[in-house]
Amino acid sequence: MRTFGRRGAVRCSVLGAVVAGVLMPVATAEVSVATAEISVGSCAPAVAVTAIPTGVPVLDWSENMGYDAQGNLWVSRLYRNEVQRYDATGRVTATVPVELPGAVRLGPDGLLYVVYGDAPSSAVRPGGVLRFDPAAANPEPEVFVSGFTMPNGAAFDPSGDLYVATMSGVVRVRPDASIDTAWGAQAAVPAANGIAVHQDMLYVTTNGGPLGRIIRIPIAAPAERGTVAQLSARLPGLPDFADDLLADPAGILYVTTITGQLVRVDPVAGEVCTVLDDQPMTAVTAVPGRQEELLASTVAGAILRIHLSN
Template sequence: MRKLHRPGNRVWPVAALLALGCAGIGAPGAVAEPVAVAACAPAQAATAMPAGLPILDWSENVGYDAQGNLWVSRLYRNEVQRYDSAGRLTATVPVEFPGAVRLGPDGLLYVVFGDSPTSVLRPGGVVRFDPDDPRPAVFASGFTMPNGAAFDANGNLYVASGPGVIRIRPDGGVDQDWTARAKFSGANGIVVRDNAIYLSMNGNPLGRIVRFPIDDPGNVTVLADLAVSPGIPDFADDLLIDDAGVLYVTTLTGQLVRVDPSTNTACAVLTGQPMTSVVAVPGRSDELLAGTEGGAILRIRLSH
């Protein structure tokens, strides 16, 4: 039996669920200055799809294709699963330790593979396939602990990995010069908006959310340091950014944290089971889906 590892540079929780700590802005590597935590209206969560076998069905990441099908990365099953709008399983695709699943500008699905400590010996990368004819082919490889992924407007793919962020050109080649300037220990979730990258990191400290310009990855702004209680950092996992530029971050302790870069505030809108990933439901600005360690997919309705 394979020994289960905590993927994506993660650690097990050190405290029970407590209130969100603080958020702040500062220089890279500096301790963020505490600021007032905004009062957030609570979100409501319900099970959209139950887990089959807990842990084995660990839902590491979630994403949609252009037809509205939901794709779920089942980390320990070594496969990505496709579900239709009714929640029926319609396809499975073999991918070793799958991480982020993202729709590319070409209509293909791109899935990170090797999201495991074994990638030190067996490097990971990215596969891609036609969602209607899912036969995965390697797009890029040679990465250690790849996890999150996001495209920019020019079709470049950014992969968050253990040593930092990797930029992959549309032809599958790695932009080595840019990648050498984007070293972030414990990079995990990643999103792109306009000309900026937002990143969750779990190096030193855990639970740090940062932003930097695509053209200048060394110019880092710390947006938030998430905590479960004062002095006890939380583990920040996946994140998304909405149309208003607000971030929603999933954490190891089961918090869904709202981070608003424009007002420098953060608050937990939901607490519950550990969440691994989050995606916006197409056409619904107030509805998200979240993957969980137990394997269930949660439907989350936000209050605005």
């Protein structure tokens, strides 16, 4: 999520409007599609409670999160320049220094991969991806790949390739850390933000004219990308800012937005609805072993536990 002066002018203006009370949470999501008509569906509301409370507002901004193989939760604290490990009781058990951290993803090798340099300053001081052993007593991060401008979201595909959402597009990184430039040239998606994988598809949120767009990219044929949905805010003429997203095992997408929405998108059935109106959320992740529970990170810094209704 890119915000404030050093985080990007677009999100800065949207977030400023939220803080000022200009933008209100949307009741439904308006969408446009490339190949089919998407309808606004009705879905049961979710219930959110605080799993980890806010510490110092904004300073403890929680940008993203992910679980390791031991079931510990790792949270990116953007402005503290670190990722924090939490145990099942919500206690911090470790911190790892990461400059302006973004997505946290468990790799197929059991290491944690953390995006760094999620800021406009990465145009001068490029960002990339770090990795470390989350089970180590004192995890030591090492650079896996670098040279990205405003990297944010990340996701692994079933083959072990890593996809990173950056300001200049989606980057495909092979397991040996080499960049698949040919694939990236075909998957030209400017201002990519969040990214998720389901089977042979990538789903990417973008906010580069217009805001709030969700793009579907076939992994084997990236040039055949298309728009799945276009999210908008309640007030006329004000688009929503789509941040990170999750694809569940059935391929249903859950998208967080700057107006505080958790939006459910079914790309196959063509249905979109908002399941939760809450505070501005930055990312969402599944809780291992709990099919109906998600966690959401927030601008204020709290981590929300969300129970989905069937």
